[in-house]
Amino acid sequence: MKIRKSLVSKLTIYTFLFFGISSASFAQFSGNNLVESQFGQLPNDTSNITTLYARTVANYKHKDFKVSGTIEQFYSPREGSTYLSVSQFSLQYKKKPLDIKLGNFYETIGRGSLVRSFEIPGAVLEDLSFRSRHYFNRNILGLSAKYRHKNLTTKLVIGKPLNFVFPPTQGFKIRRVDNIAALYTEYNVKKQTIGVAGMRHSNSGNNGYYLMTTVSGSVSPSISYYTEVAKNIGDFSIGDFSRNAPYVIYAGLNFSAGSFGMSIEYKKYNNFIIGSGINEPPALVKEHTYRVLNRSTHVLQPSNESGYQIELFYTFPNFSSLTFNNTLAVNNFGERTTFSESYVEYDFTANEIHDIKVFMDYANDPFKSQKNRISSGAYADWKISKSSGLTTDYEFQRFERLAKTFQNHVMVLGYSFKSKVVGSIVAETSNDSFIIETPSKVWLGINLKYQLAKSHNLQIFAGERRGGPACNAGVCYEVLNFKGLELRMTNRF
Amino acid sequence: MKSILSATILLLSLNTFAQNVGDFELKDIDNNFQTYDDLKGDKLTLIDFWATWCKPCMKAIPELNKIYTSYKDKGVEVIGISCDGPRSVSKVSPLSKSLGIEYPILLDIDSEIKTDLNLSAFPTLIFVDTEGEIVWIHEGYLNGDEEEIVAELEKRLNEN
Numbered sequence: 001m002k003i004r005k006s007l008v009s010k011l012t013i014y015t016f017l018f019f020g021i022s023s024a025s026f027a028q029f030s031g032n033n034l035v036e037s038q039f040g041q042l043p044n045d046t047s048n049i050t051t052l053y054a055r056t057v058a059n060y061k062h063k064d065f066k067v068s069g070t071i072e073q074f075y076s077p078r079e080g081s082t083y084l085s086v087s088q089f090s091l092q093y094k095k096k097p098l099d100i101k102l103g104n105f106y107e108t109i110g111r112g113s114l115v116r117s118f119e120i121p122g123a124v125l126e127d128l129s130f131r132s133r134h135y136f137n138r139n140i141l142g143l144s145a146k147y148r149h150k151n152l153t154t155k156l157v158i159g160k161p162l163n164f165v166f167p168p169t170q171g172f173k174i175r176r177v178d179n180i181a182a183l184y185t186e187y188n189v190k191k192q193t194i195g196v197a198g199m200r201h202s203n204s205g206n207n208g209y210y211l212m213t214t215v216s217g218s219v220s221p222s223i224s225y226y227t228e229v230a231k232n233i234g235d236f237s238i239g240d241f242s243r244n245a246p247y248v249i250y251a252g253l254n255f256s257a258g259s260f261g262m263s264i265e266y267k268k269y270n271n272f273i274i275g276s277g278i279n280e281p282p283a284l285v286k287e288h289t290y291r292v293l294n295r296s297t298h299v300l301q302p303s304n305e306s307g308y309q310i311e312l313f314y315t316f317p318n319f320s321s322l323t324f325n326n327t328l329a330v331n332n333f334g335e336r337t338t339f340s341e342s343y344v345e346y347d348f349t350a351n352e353i354h355d356i357k358v359f360m361d362y363a364n365d366p367f368k369s370q371k372n373r374i375s376s377g378a379y380a381d382w383k384i385s386k387s388s389g390l391t392t393d394y395e396f397q398r399f400e401r402l403a404k405t406f407q408n409h410v411m412v413l414g415y416s417f418k419s420k421v422v423g424s425i426v427a428e429t430s431n432d433s434f435i436i437e438t439p440s441k442v443w444l445g446i447n448l449k450y451q452l453a454k455s456h457n458l459q460i461f462a463g464e465r466r467g468g469p470a471c472n473a474g475v476c477y478e479v480l481n482f483k484g485l486e487l488r489m490t491n492r493f
Numbered sequence: 494m495k496s497i498l499s500a501t502i503l504l505l506s507l508n509t510f511a512q513n514v515g516d517f518e519l520k521d522i523d524n525n526f527q528t529y530d531d532l533k534g535d536k537l538t539l540i541d542f543w544a545t546w547c548k549p550c551m552k553a554i555p556e557l558n559k560i561y562t563s564y565k566d567k568g569v570e571v572i573g574i575s576c577d578g579p580r581s582v583s584k585v586s587p588l589s590k591s592l593g594i595e596y597p598i599l600l601d602i603d604s605e606i607k608t609d610l611n612l613s614a615f616p617t618l619i620f621v622d623t624e625g626e627i628v629w630i631h632e633g634y635l636n637g638d639e640e641e642i643v644a645e646l647e648k649r650l651n652e653n
Contacts, residue, residue, distance in 0.1 A: 029511050030611045059514075059611055066609075094515070108603050111579035118578060119604070121613040150517070191524045215634035218524045224586055252583040259597075261587025287546050311584055313591035319555050320590070324546045355552065418637040454630065473544070474580030492611065492630070 031058035033491045036124060036133075040484010043128060043467075047486060050078040053124055053133040057088075066092040070104075072168060074133050081132035085168040088139060099146040104139040107157050109184050110214050113230040113248040113272070114199045115140075116280040118162060120472050122490075125164065126480055132167040136477060138278070141176060147377075150492050151188040161278040177203045180277035184212075193216035197230075209234030210274070212248075230272070230281075246271040248281045248302070261313040268306040276410070280475075284309040286325045286343055287471050290412045292375050292397040293361055293429075296368065297471040298329055299340045305441045306330050320348035337366040355381040368434075372400035377410075388417045391424065406432045422449040428466045435468065443481075455492040461485070514540070515624045516607050519599040520573070522586040525551055529572075536568030537649055538621040542578045542607050545584045550616040553634035554592055555619075560643065561596045568651065571596035576604045576615070618642065620649060 035054045041047070053074045059068045074081065090103030106117040116138070123136035142159020146324070161174035161377035168175075179202045186195035195214035200207070212230035219225065231238065232246035242330055249268040265284045272281065283300040284307060286293075307329040314322045322344070329339040341363035350356050363373040377395035384390055391414035398407050407430070414424030424447045431440040445463030452458055467481040516530045532538075543550035543558055554573075561571040575585045575598055582602055589598045601607065610619070610627070621631040629645055631638065 028512050032611055032613060106603050110577065116579060193524060254583060254586045256587045256590035259591055263584045263587050265583055287580060289546060289548050313588050314592060315591045381636065383636050386640060416635045416642060419633045419635050455535035469556035474578040
């Protein structure tokens with residue numbers, strides 16, 4: 001393993017140096033860098049500790065070739081959590097009609113029923129078990145080749161997806177247990193697309209063969225649709241949709257008329273977790289940006305879930321807009337449970353300059369043992385001059401659990417000068433006995449973001465930050481409570 | 494370890510060159526393949542990387558729509574690239590049409606173009622010149638940014 005790591009590190013350095021020095025005048029060198037330092041306490045800490053996480057991404061493009069590398073490092077006084085690692089490296093050749101990637105890459109087939117890879121910008125994960133920090137992503141290590149000619153697109157993916165739960169301190173075999181080989185082909189004709197994918201998956205002792213078909217397109221400028229059906233065909237016959245058969249059925253219909261828009265989606269997923277969880281069919285649950293709701297997002301259970309999501313949009317002539325969402329997710333793990341949520345948001349401009357958003361949400365979430373959950377709030381962005389504004393946000397949540405009532409509150413007071421200086425004071429309170437040991441708790445923190453230059457940002461957090469589930473770009477993860485000082489600097493070069 | 498750090502420092506110290514937007518190809522919200530070359534402006538192209546779940550992105554869209562209608566006859570084109578993943582991509586088409594977005598909206602479900610251009614924030618607005626070179630990048634969107642964007646646009650147009 002050490003030999004492999006050392007070889008990869010040297011290969012990365014020499015490739016960059018070779019391309020960088022020999023032909024700098026004809027090529028493009030770009031990249032970004034993130035450095036984050038924390039001084040404080042995470043859950044279970046009894047004293048303050050200082051940690052440093054850094055991630056450098058460097059890309060080098062020369063004609064049709066591109067070389068990319070990512071170096072991640074973490075330093076902590078905790079034993080076994082420190083590392084320096086070339087976490088990604090890739091070589092790409094892109095010239096129509098071919099796009100070939102070797103190394104680490106991101107590729108999703110269809111809407112993610114068979115395999116979904118992703119990178120959540122800016123999200124650094126830390127887990128209480130490993131106490132090591134790493135960038136939140138699920139890349140695939142292997143080969144990806146795409147060919148597109150006229151109406152035909154074919155994609156080949158062979159590789160080992162990353163299990164993001166494990167930080168780079170863990171071994172290669174632990175972090176990449178799954179092997180996949182998938183071939184996807186789609187054909188477009190008159191705004192309609194038919195796609196077929198076949199995939200072989202294996203990990204220690206298990207093999208699976210999967211088939212997926214997609215049909216999508218536009219019926220008219222105002223109506224479009226997407227359907228995706230995936231099945232395990234290795235252990236079950238192609239027409240077997242019985243209780244134990246692993247399958248995914250997803251369908252979506254979009255409609256728009258003038259200022260009105262509508263999205264309707266249906267799902268029926270059964271026994272469909274591939275390997276360590278390399279796939280992720282569409283969740284069909286509203287992803288909220290409001291804190292109390294984002295934290296309450298229902299997490300999809302691909303092993304048994306059916307339901308729907310309807311979202312309606314209406315934009316008024318004065319550019320104010322109304323959004324309505326209704327979601328239902330039914331799970332049956334011996335006992336049938338139903339998650340339901342109805343959400344409405346109105347976004348408008350007051351006196352033609354101040355932006356106001358108000359929302360109301362009602363949900364029942366049996367997985368979190370939350371009944372009659374009501375969430376509401378108002379976000380106001382008060383323009384005080386051409387370049388600056390004040391923000392005042394308030395969110396409220398109330399729910400019942402085991403005959404008791406619990407509440408969460410979020411209050412934010414912020415100031416911004418263009419995107420140059422952004423500062424806010426965030427106060428949260430809760431009496432939720434699932435997350436605190438005292439009758440109630442207050443989290444108070446200050447955020448400051450300063451744009452040093454167009455491509456250099458400095459962010460500071462001081463105080464206490466409430467953790468919990470967080471969902472970003474369609475992926476949910478756990479953020480730990482933090483008390484202390486955090487500095488983050490991002491650079492693009 | 495030392496060699497890696499030295500190499501990183503050396504790389505960072507090299508002169509860097511502006512990035513180029515290649516002729517990428519993505520599907521639009523009406524399921525047609527569109528290439529950058531077909532959509533780019535005669536003088537300048539503005540590309541907005543956004544997502545339906547991103548509140549500042551929603552705030553920027555009406556301003557970009559205004560820019561598009563004001564400058565489309567002056568050789569400026571606006572392209573919206575939605576980076577919504579599988580979870581929210583179904584909402585892009587009805588939301589775009591409800592908002593009355595007049596410029597083309599392309600779908601990049603894997604954020605391939607965004608990653609290729611080394612961009613990491615939402616929204617990110619880039620200005621691309623006639624040579625395909627990225628000449629300006631703006632991350633995020635807050636009150637007052639619209640004036641900075643228009644000022645930069647005017648400056649770039651006057652340079653041509």
